[in-house]
Amino acid sequence: MFSIYILTYNEELDIAACIESAMLSDDIIVVDSCSSDRTVEIASRYPIRVVQHPFKSHGQQRTWMLESIPPKYEWVYILEADERMTPELFAExxxxxQNPDYIGYYVAERVMFMNHWIRYSTQYPRYQMxxxxxxxxxxxxxxxxxxxxxxxxxSFLKETYPHYTSxxxxxxxxxxxxxxxxDEAKETLYQLQQGKVNWRDLFLGKSEVERRRALKDLSLRLPARPLLRFLYMYFILGGCLDGRAxxxxxxxxxxxxxxxxxxxWEMQHLPTPNLEAKISPDMEIPNTASTTTKVDAV
Structure with a gap:
């Protein structure tokens, strides 16, 4: 058995189906970023733990979650509200x-859009830890x-999970x-000023994750990026085979x-107080929230 963390923010439309798909585990923890809708109310109907914590960034929220909310089991799985756990993936x-040789596994997503699996133009299989x-x-x-x-x-798992992105x-x-x-614009400026392209990983990367990261860093430096991205996704990756969707x-x-x-361009030429903020990905955002609340379902 393993524990499952579910990250949420205003997910009242998705949270019930997500939790029910994860009920194969007996330790589910919803980590909510102080939603203003009925996410917490709906989640609290299930025999799970529900914890609220103010959101600063995706990386910081995950790190806080792992440091502050002890799981029941040694192994954990991170699920988002618009994703689903499948019985086949759970079994794998x-x-x-149980394998002592690895400390973690990447899992590929299946992007679902307009009731269609976008198999080709999403770089499938596209892996996440x-x-x-x-x-x-x-x-x-x-x-x-x-x-x-x-x-x-x-290492990598063979089974995948559906991601209902819209x-x-x-x-x-x-x-x-x-x-x-x-956020991507800030990261683009930061990478152009201080980052670099790992050419070795781009061509000789040991995994899809290493190659994709290097390609991402390279793409930030290419001209006509929107046009190149469309041509790459639609023709080279085969997005034309995904039909209308x-x-x-x-x-x-x-x-x-x-x-x-x-x-x-706006950040470079039309500076404002908000856009002049430090562009480092490790930027510290002041915490204006009062306290962290915890709601345990019965």
Whole structure:
């Protein structure tokens, strides 16, 4: 058995289905970023732990969670509200957690959009660190998301998990990626000033994770990024094979890339008090919240 952390923020539409998919484990912990909707109310109906903590960044939230909320079991799995645990993935996780040779495992997502699996234009299989031995994996910030720091040897699972990336509607997707593009713009400036491309990992990386990270760092330095991203996703990766949903997905990703570039230009040429903030991914955001609350379901 292993424990499952579920990260949430205003997930009243997804949280019930997510929890029910994870009920194969008898230790589920919802870590909520102080939602303003009914997420906590719905989650508290289940025999699980529900903890609220103010959100600073994805990396910091995960690290706080791992340091502050002890799991019942040695191995843990990180699940997000718009993702699902499957019986096949759960069974493989149980088996993998018994292997003493590894401290963590990457799991590939299946992006679901417009009721269609976007198999080609999402670089499938695209892996994320999800199952690991507690105390052996930590997270740091990178752009709008995070990167893991592993203290040991890792491997990959064969089973995948569905990710319903627009389950709350296109308006919510656009709103979310508007926020994400600001963080990505800050990360772009930081990488251009202080980062570099790992050419060895780009061509000789041992895993998909290493190659994808190097490609990401390279993409920040390419001209016409929105157009290049669309051409790469739609034609080279084969997004055209994903049908109408693939066309829509590739167009939205190109728009997202363009939005990042516009915000980079804005930060460079139209400075404001908010945009002049330090652009380091380790930026410290003042904590204006009062206290951390914990709600245990009966």
């Amino acid at each position: 996780c149980v088996q993998a957690s 999800r199952l690991f031995r507690h105390g052996k994996v930590w997270f740091t910030d990178y752009g709008h998301t995070e990167r893991e720091v592993c203290e040991g040897v890792t 389950s709350k509607g296109l308006s919510r997707w656009i709103e979310k990626h508007n926020r994400y593009s600001t 693939g066309m829509a997905w590739c167009t939205l990703q190109a728009f997202y890339e363009y939005l990042i570039l516009l915000k980079v």
